[in-house]
Amino acid sequence: MSTVAQGLRGFAAYMRSLMGADAYQKYLDHFTATGHAGPVMSEREFWRDRMDRQDSNPQGRCC
């Protein structure tokens, strides 16, 4: 039973990264690792910034 639960958890984690739900965590990791100058963005600010940058930098989707 625990193997099944583990498998499901693994799948959920995979789907999370696939959908990009862990983007903020990755940003934080990067931020702490490099010690950028300036304040860190809050989660809300990060997602706002991420979406708004897509406005001026669109990515194609395939047919």
Next chain:
Amino acid sequence: MGKVPDKTALAEGLDPTLPSPAVDEPAREAEERKWTPAKIGLWVAISLLGAVAWFMLALVRGETVNAIWFVFAAVCTYLIGYRFYSKVIERYLLKPDDRRATPAEYKADGKDYVRTDRNVLFGHHFAAIAGAGPLVGPVIAAQMGYLPGTIWIIIGVVLAGAVQDYLVMFFSMRRGGRSLGQMAREELGVIGGTAALVATLLIMIIIVAILALVVVNALGESPWGVFSVGMTIPIALFMGVYLRFLRPGKVMEVSIIGFVLLMAAIIGGGAVAGTEWGAAFFHLDKVTIAWGLIVYGFIAAILPVWLLLAPRDYLSTFMKIGVIVMLALAIIVVRPEINVPAFSEFAGRENGPVFSGALFPFLFVTIACGALSGFHALISSGTTPKLIEKERQTRFIGYGGMLMESFVAIMALVAAISIDRGIYFAMNAPLALTGGTVETAATWVNSLGLANVNITPDVLAQTAKDVGEESIISRSGGAPTLAVGLAHIMQQFIGGPGMMAFWYHFAIMFEALFILTAVDAGTRVARFMLQDSIGNFVPKFKEASWRPGAWLCTAIMVGAWGAVLLMGVTDPLGGINTLFPLFGIANQLLAAIALAVCLAICAKRGVFKWLWIVAIPLAFVAVVTITASFQKIFSPVPAVGYFANNQAFSKALADGKTEFGTAKTVAAMEAVVRNTAIQGVLSVIFVTLSIIVIITAVVATMKAIRAGGGKDNEDPPVASKVFAPAGLFPTAAEKSLLAEWEALPAEKRTEKAGHHS
């Protein structure tokens, strides 16, 4: 820059306090070349199974063939292609070096350049390349029987499609994630680069228009479809607001909510379409839907991304993975019997009702996505290369990702050919041939003289009733046929016959979702390309935030694809039937452009002995598309040649006829004259631009061969400070190196991993 990367300098740049960022070359060589009995046995078994499957498909002529053989033939061939052919490309042509940092490492910014786990990136890349294309082309190509399409999808991807994706991704990665357009300009000079840019822009317009046409054809006169697909807009808006203001970053949560709402919209659509007011209100003709889509396309492209595009992208990704896994499971569990012949009566003719033209070259342009898709070159350069963790992973992500898409195409083909052939032709022939009623359609299908086809009006009426539609006659475009096939298979897997209507509209919904995302994103990308080009003359246009410029360019782009869409919707010859070849030609010409750029790059790297790896698919796709274009331009057969048709109708008009062929009025005849002229001119422009690009690439290649190499435009090599395995499963050597990395103190690892060089 400018020279072959200096290996000693790179070696000196490595951090001596860290384990190696790459598996030791001799150790990897030894591992790859060592053939244990178990390994030999495995590959012999895979080869044998593949051979048996191909034998069953190609040579055994029974009444039926089981769908499972398609799965085995495809998977075994992919495995062999991946293990052996892509390895040859890696070893001799591309020569990735894991000691070099990827852009995700040396340009790391935590936003666009982020090292991403290879398995996640594989799924990510797959979701970006696979859309409605591989679901539609194989369905339309099934007119010729199952074998030509199957061979082209499976062999084509191994030798052409996956090669293109892999090469473009690798070269873009070596150039910091540069786009195909930028690479073309750099490698081919101003003329080749400009031609490539203009061709890309035009091709995007055509592709968006024809994808939109597929949606219009699927939703026309279908209240259920219109309601449920229409509901995706408020659902996406709600998700957008939720993510922006209520719970930012809760992507999974909002995707699940969206998915539940989507299912509710499909089920609700059935109830709404069942009521009198619902049936009346959502019963729209194709022209109305086309106009709706044009207005929607404009608004969607100027709205901020967070409001509509991003949330729908989440939904689309979520659905894509789910649907494909489900379809694969269903085909393996249900294993439908296929009674379509390997080669149909239309394989040797050029006047098939679903698409016109002979098998060569038109089958190879009808199936673009799934075998070779030029559009992928735009995705493989750009986003994905900025996320790759290690150079060696490009084989798995680029080549492997495309194999996955090919598998989707095979499943679409299986789903489409699992339905009765009579129903297939009644659904896919233009209205002018079927007459639009079950009686006329049945009479027409039976008059074709197809083996084992004897359809009755009752069967056509019953099928429509089963899937919850008023009619399935002349629902061309591929999507409805696939939806019927999928419903047919899925109801045997889950839910039984009572669920057919749900599964049908589920399939229509996800195809529409993929296409609307592609339409939105395509319009945006095209708008930026146009703004950028105009910006060379009027600098103000380069400012993305300048509203009037953005709106004007969006309007131009939407106007351009909207015009082609309306032309297709109102075309008396049946729209999709005449336009789909143009879609395939456009897509394949883009592939020719991408491969031409890759050829020039490979020649400049000095690997002349292995240039054939690029030259073969390039030559094939160039011959196919140029022949197809020439036939579309010069063929004297009106069914094939745009100008021949144009002349035939012009002459009929001049002779004072009031109906001609399938056009029953003077207005319709004039429409044909207009449409064929536009389609013909577009073909001429495409083929001219592509020939320019190919010639400039060949010139650049020859020059490089004579000079023994050429200018290398790669970013300068930076020593890597991270390690990750190359493929799905780590090898023994990779595992032991991983263990060394894991033995490092954690703070040292993260600090080094993300450090700016």
